[in-house]
Amino acid sequence: MLGSKIYKIIVLVVSIITLGITGYMWLSNYSFVDALYMTVITVTTVGFGEVKPFTPEEKIFTIFLILTSITVFGYAVSAFSEFLVSGKLFDHFKHK
Amino acid sequence: MLGSKIYKIIVLVVSIITLGITGYMWLSNYSFVDALYMTVITVTTVGFGEVKPFTPEEKIFTIFLILTSITVFGYAVSAFSEFLVSGKLFDHFKHK
Amino acid sequence: MLGSKIYKIIVLVVSIITLGITGYMWLSNYSFVDALYMTVITVTTVGFGEVKPFTPEEKIFTIFLILTSITVFGYAVSAFSEFLVSGKLFDHFKHK
Amino acid sequence: MLGSKIYKIIVLVVSIITLGITGYMWLSNYSFVDALYMTVITVTTVGFGEVKPFTPEEKIFTIFLILTSITVFGYAVSAFSEFLVSGKLFDHFKHK
């Protein structure tokens, strides 16, 4: 059950990076490196700044990318906490 | 009790986004997309930069928006932790 | 014991904001609003950008401010976790 | 066991800062202060912006630095949680 959650998180993270790269290459004519760079600094909230100033369409896409990645990150933290609370902690009680 | 907390968090998040959009449209004459974009990059701490350079009034509003959203985020994390600790964990003891 | 920790966190947060305002007003001749704005976007990691480009001295001060606020934030998270784990959780066992 | 984890985290954090300083001094001809500043604002996700606009090579290095520091930070949070759950909490049960 936990294994499948970790698998889901990996799939979701790869999907978000692919979504970001595709979006910035297609909407903004960014090079692959620029699109990957823009995606990584967005989803990690480093946020150095826009490689080129954004059009309204690019702003809407970036809002969507941020909200999607926060949701996935929330899911990852939740799955990790569940692992700590229901997995490891439970083991401690068994070995008491 | 937990359900009402999740409901409160949703109301608070929607209020903050509405506050941000209203503030940036009214104080800065931003378009709706610019105001939403500025609000989302502020409250998520992505922080790409100011769409247009801020006046002192806009800086004070942004400080207020950041401090408000941190408080709400703190409340959300606290409510989530309470769910993990008092909700799920407690169930494990009942089923032991 | 917990009350004194919350008191310590409040004192530390107020100290960091005072340190930031003093530093940016004194080193960079920022106005009070600019110094407060720079401090808030730094310690909350929003990081919109430098109000005016930084000199090497201002960069060293900012590095010091970031590292100080991360330490305080780490202490706050640690105190909060201790509250959750040793405080509330323990109560649940007592009422079982 | 926990002590060795804290030691590992310190070694990893020092390694990342050394990596960042070396990378930015060597790739970008940054001064020591600029390279340290760039590294600190990157790994803490403050992200004020690039000291000088990045070349594609510098963008790839920065992506690598961000992903490395997130992994180390994840390890640090995990080790800290383990301390809270398996260390302190366990003590509470012993003293019950």
Ligand SMILES: [K+]
């Ligand atoms: K920024």
Ligand SMILES: [K+]
């Ligand atoms: K940021």
